[in-house]
Amino acid sequence: MSLHRHPRLRLGLLLSAPMLWLGLAYLGALAALFVTAFWHTDVFTGKVVTDWSLDNFATLFSDSVYRTITFRTVGIALLVTVIDAVIAFPMAYAMAKLASPRTQRILVIAVMTPLWASYLVKGYAWRTMLSGNGVLHWLLDPFGLDSPGYGIAATVITLSYLWLPYMILPIYAGLERLPESMVDVSGDLGARSFRTFRSVILPLTFPAVVAGSIFTFSLSLGDYIAVKIVGGTSQMLGNVVYDNIGAANNLPFAATVATVPVVIMLLYLAAVRRTGALDNI
Structure with a gap:
């Protein structure tokens, strides 16, 4: 009876176990990280030394190689996000x-449907298509062009394909909530299609676009x-982390x-918190 009369207490008890697990498994892991x-690691024994220092951060920020990798990673993540947004918006509309x-x-x-397929299967499928004698080479060869091969361009193409559904679905949800009356009013006031898109549709669905960008940007990063x-x-950056662990x-x-x-x-x-994007996730 006590739980029935106190719904907040009942809710707190129901959420206590998953919140405790979240605190231990996720926040605890971040704290340990x-x-x-x-x-730092002892160069002779290879064991972790628990003496506190900023040597690792000094190495990370002073070494031009790591700076280049950091800028490259952020650049790839931003480019993938922009490409997915450009492709996803008309599809979602x-x-x-x-x-x-x-x-x-x-x-x-x-x-x-692509989300149900294995990540590795999709990755190696793109490796096959981007190879020197792959599908892209076969399609572009009559025009005197060639496949981009393996490199940054191939990485951007592959990541854009992998994360595209995570951009389409939030934008689709945002557009579905867009009142048809607002688009009709814009047309009645004499606005052309592009003006309606720029002044009505895009501002109202921008939080949904930003919500999709959170997924594509973080996953690419x-x-x-x-x-x-x-x-x-x-x-x-992920490769640097992997190589240093292994x-x-x-x-x-x-x-x-x-x-x-x-x-x-x-x-x-x-x-992006002020854009209302987090409410669309």
């Missing part, structure tokens, strides 16, 4: 405003598998590098 970043209800359901399933498959000799056996430095994407995403979330 930040702490480990201030330790057609799904939300032009298709019939039955066709909408079919298109939503079609957009989600932390990716290291796609660049291994199609990136050639290119590296991203071959280099330098866990503290790997933790230091891993803090960079975390900090970047925290700054990005803080910047």
